[in-house]
Amino acid sequence: MLLNKNSNYFELLGIDEQTTERDIRVAYNKMLRQYSNEKFPEEFQLITEAYKTLMDEKKRVQYIKETSSGGAYKQNIALLEQYMNEDSFYEAKKIQQQLMLNGFSEDEYVLLCAMHIANELEDATAETKYAQKLAQLHGQSDRTQEQLMYYYSRQANYEKAIYYAEQQHNKQPLDNERILNLVTLYYRNNERRKVDELFQKALRTLEPRMQNIVIFIEALFWGMNNDKDALVQQVEQTFEHIIDSGQKLSLLQRLVDNGAELYNDHYAFKYFTLLVERLNDNEYEFARSWTTNGRNMFQVEVDYYGDEKRVIAPVHDSEPVVQRTYEQPKPASIPEQPAPRTYNVAEKNRGSMLWSIVFGVIACLIEQDAFVGAFVGVIWYFFASKIKKLISCLVIVIIVLLIFSFIIENTM
Numbered sequence: 001m002l003l004n005k006n007s008n009y010f011e012l013l014g015i016d017e018q019t020t021e022r023d024i025r026v027a028y029n030k031m032l033r034q035y036s037n038e039k040f041p042e043e044f045q046l047i048t049e050a051y052k053t054l055m056d057e058k059k060r061v062q063y064i065k066e067t068s069s070g071g072a073y074k075q076n077i078a079l080l081e082q083y084m085n086e087d088s089f090y091e092a093k094k095i096q097q098q099l100m101l102n103g104f105s106e107d108e109y110v111l112l113c114a115m116h117i118a119n120e121l122e123d124a125t126a127e128t129k130y131a132q133k134l135a136q137l138h139g140q141s142d143r144t145q146e147q148l149m150y151y152y153s154r155q156a157n158y159e160k161a162i163y164y165a166e167q168q169h170n171k172q173p174l175d176n177e178r179i180l181n182l183v184t185l186y187y188r189n190n191e192r193r194k195v196d197e198l199f200q201k202a203l204r205t206l207e208p209r210m211q212n213i214v215i216f217i218e219a220l221f222w223g224m225n226n227d228k229d230a231l232v233q234q235v236e237q238t239f240e241h242i243i244d245s246g247q248k249l250s251l252l253q254r255l256v257d258n259g260a261e262l263y264n265d266h267y268a269f270k271y272f273t274l275l276v277e278r279l280n281d282n283e284y285e286f287a288r289s290w291t292t293n294g295r296n297m298f299q300v301e302v303d304y305y306g307d308e309k310r311v312i313a314p315v316h317d318s319e320p321v322v323q324r325t326y327e328q329p330k331p332a333s334i335p336e337q338p339a340p341r342t343y344n345v346a347e348k349n350r351g352s353m354l355w356s357i358v359f360g361v362i363a364c365l366i367e368q369d370a371f372v373g374a375f376v377g378v379i380w381y382f383f384a385s386k387i388k389k390l391i392s393c394l395v396i397v398i399i400v401l402l403i404f405s406f407i408i409e410n411t412m
Contacts, residue, residue, distance in 0.1 A: 009054055013031060013047070013050055014027055032047065072102070073099070076102075077099075080095040084113065084117070093117050108141055111138070112134065112143065127151070131147075131148060142168070149168065152164065153185065158185055159189065161185050166182065168181070179215055182198060210250045216238055243279065252279060252287045255275065256276055256290050259294070260290070264299060270302075274291075277291040
């Protein structure tokens with residue numbers, strides 16, 4: 001190889017750091033005439049990488065930072081991230097301050113880390129200072145906007161949080177996470193009309209595919225919780241389109257999973273049962289079994305969604321469909337996990353009717369007593385969840401005792 005791939009990009013193209021984009025393009029074309037892709041594929045790739053980096057203003061600035069002072073910036077950032085990953089935030093703060101003293105006080109990533117460290121150390125004054133500096137210097141940056149959205153949400157300053165969430169959403173209007181962020185903030189700021197509009201827009205623009213199911217489910221719960229029948233019907237039409245696209249099984253599995261998390265006195269339990277029954281149309285056994293079991297659990301005294309007697313709850317009593325908390329995101333180099341969705345639901349304690357019958361018959365055959373079989377079946381039906389937990393605990397105890405027995409035998 002004629003070129004050293006560890007060469008500085010500026011030296012590689014024969015230019016200096018102050019050169020213009022036009023000079024970079026001229027130098028690149030000159031190098032390509034000398035190192036064509038056909039004869040020198042490795043050299044061509046290196047030259048192209050240098051050209052793309054230096055032609056992008058952000059990448060160019062970052063490259064200069066990483067290669068300046070013998071790579072001190074890059075080394076300090078690696079050490080800073082190490083301390084942060086180890087939750088050693090006092091040590092991380094020392095590295096952050098050193099970076100700022102060395103001329104990187106306006107560097108976006110350093111400021112993001114500084115803001116995160118201040119939050120972990122509960123230094124509200126410092127966190128506010130860094131947030132304001134980020135907004136001033138890097139307010140149009142995607143990762144800065146995300147960080148500021150979380151920051152102002154924690155401060156309950158929802159107007160500013162919404163501003164940055166809208167900026168994020170406008171850049172990627174079809175991104176599920178950004179839609180949910182905006183929904184949550186609109187709700188917290190009591191802007192219910194905007195929640196309605198955002199869900200309606202999402203249903204019009206998002207493809208009816210399972211990759212967007214989280215938005216469709218959230219819109220469905222919002223519509224039921226606020227008696228927005230038109231929105232519920234819009235979601236149902238979207239489900240029909242998903243089925244038409246060949247994703248019926250995946251859709252039914254997701255709906256059954258959501259429905260199985262609901263108590264049988266939850267306002268949406270009856271609706272989910274009937275929805276799955278209608279969409280399934282007797283095709284899949286698992287869905288048919290679940291809906292049959294669900295129908296047997298409807299309660300006459302419960303005010304389910306869709307019942308004529310249902311009374312719309314006052315606005316201030318209604319709960320948000322998306323109940324997510326905005327935790328402080330980690331720096332950009334450490335991927336942030338999506339906040340978990342919760343629905344105020346829990347698993348039912350009851351077991352399935354089928355297994356209750358099976359266990360009852362087995363007990364009857366063993367004991368030759370119909371009363372014993374009926375008793376076992378009833379106990380399983382009403383206390384299946386607790387019985388499973390008890391059996392799990394017993395299994396763990398037995399395993400531990402066997403391990404101790406084995407250790408004692410081998411030490412004697």
